[in-house]
Amino acid sequence: MAEMGGEMGIEGPFWRAIAVFRIASLAYAAVLLVRAGGYSHPVAAWAVIAVMAVWTAVTVVAYPVVHPAAPPARHGWPLLVADLAVTAGCLLATPLAQTRADALAGTIPVTATWVAGPVLAWGVSRGRRAGAVAAAVMSGADLWLRGVPGADVASIPVNGAVLLFMAGVVVGHVAQLARRAEERMQRAVELEAIGRERERLARGIHDSVLQVLALVQRRGAEIGGEAAELGRLAGEQEAALRALVQAPALRGEGSLDLRELLRPYGTARVTVSAPATPLVLPAETAREVRAAVGAALDNVSRHCPDGTRAWVLVEEDGQTVVVSVRDDGQGIPEGRLEQAEADGRMGVARSIRGRVADLGGTVTITSSETGTEIELTVPLARQGPGSLARQAPGPLERRASGRRKRV
Template sequence: MGIEGPFWRAIAVFRVASLAYAALLVLRAGGYDRPAVAWAVVGVMAVWTVVMLVPPPAARRAPLLAADLVVTAACLLASPYAQSRDDMLAGAIPITATWAAGPVLAYGVARGRRAGAVAAAVMSAADLWLRSGNGVDLASIPVNGAVLMFMAGVVVGHVARLAREAEERMRRAARIEAAGRERERLARGIHDSVLQVLALVQRRGAEIGGEAAELGRLAGEQEAALRALVQVPSGAAEAEADLRELLRPYGTSRVTVSAPATPLPLPAESAREVAAAVGAALDNVARHCPEGTRAWILAEEDGGAVVVTVRDDGPGIPEGRLEQAAREGRMGVARSIRGRVADLGGTVAITSSRTGTEIELSVPVSADEARADEKSGRRS
């Protein structure tokens, strides 16, 4: 049920209590002018109250909410068939009494304060039409019930929305905490194995010299990059990271990293994914370009997004090569770069020519902006 469960249980209790109150009013009034009709309406109300005791997933569905509004309005408008005109002129409460507020509360919880206000307007209009059609002077019709119904729909809808947002924040915090614990566990394992091997290769390569020295240098670069990726910030720092700190380890004699003097903050997980995508782009340069090919990394903030550009002076990507690689099952660019950035709500633009390749990664600074981009159709 989630955090909405208590709201729906409260509405169920309200419906049952209101049904009992309506039945008590009919009993005290002796069934009004036509007892058979009055008790028939109460019976319909009782049956519908049982129907609306369904769990939240079903109660939120639009057809059931619409049926709730129609049935409740019909029961309200059936009052003149049980009550006499004198009862109506004397200000008798309709048979439904407070039970009529049930769909207003349900719409507020399920669809928010605006939907709750619309449902309140429908029920208030039905009550106004009922009274005016029975000769009640419009000026003398009490509006307290309509005002309270509007307030109930708006307030309950607003509180329900705030509760859902709070639940989502709690879930996100729990995911971040779990990811931090898993990352720390992996970091321990990597430190005890991969990093030690890379450090050994770097040291022995420097001792042997020659081609082994070059392998040692490359191992040292990968060790530095891997240490930066598995580094686990402590405390609140896990919620946000400076992308510059994750990109700087990629800088070597053949890779130039340029970043602004001010931090480039991103959610910690987003920053690590962007850094991993940059690493995948550099791996492609090392694997597919001639030895000695230079690369440049430029990171900057642009209009609510962090943009990272990876450019090289290699021979470029042959036309159709990326599509061919995807067909052959080699998904380096599709998954390691495009997939990572797409999961963050960002975009990837690849431009290639005979003078080099440029890969531009653009990622929204916040998760809210990513969701807004997705809703407006700008996510790719």
């Protein structure tokens, strides 16, 4: 349960309702006192009413009613405990104003219904369980006050205790639901704002940067020579940037569409193929897979000849996600990966294999003189590192030929 404090938002009406209830209950207790002629000890009774009035004023100011954006310490546990203690004290002070005969006759305590105030406050602040705890404390004090040694427990009225429990649990549960609804609404508003900002930036980029890159690509091809190479690079960046500004990556709270994360890798030399439907993964899993794919493509650009093409294929079978990165380079020489790891170059060992292993998946590298294939297999439901058992060859393994290494 989140601590109280800051802008209360949807909780504000709850606190105002509790304040109104306290004031109305205080007035009701005073009316009962007047009708009863001050009970057996009027001075003590009016003293209790005075304490109740002062504490009601304190709670109206201290709880987020008058100052909904007050610091959290002002409505934290100390105030809640003090509220419960003061209210219980006023309730237990009833014998000072009434006689035992009044209690046995069923006369309502001097506090009347005012005792429900802290129960409601605990429920709104900390949820239904806290409301039930506060109700148990106040009900225990009330039942102790009404009981007498040797009395039949069945003769002790329990209606008030039942009502307190119902109020604490129900109000606490409703407050929790309202708080969650507000959080989801706020999240939806933030996502809408992000979407609008993305659209605004996309329009600006389309009207400026993308047009310039397209112009450079076209004029470079016309001029030829070194300008053609600059034009080709501009075309690659245009494709990557266009995919980026068009990618609504966030699909749900804590989830990402893996397709949208991988599409920006597509360029004139890198082809990205993915399913037509969203492939939603936990955000951490999706980012780690994207980073592993990026590391594989970085190896292609670093270690393969200029002009080497690469293909990224994304597949999903209901239980696992398989992402393969294939290139048409010269392949990985025998023992190259082991030597690189021994020399402290951990690109494949950590950036690819380590990431996928942490997700509970496996990495298969197939290399030949016609190119290299790196297959990343990640379970849709994380089961811990190394827990995924490969039951059948993956799609790339069925196509692969030449030297194979499992890393």
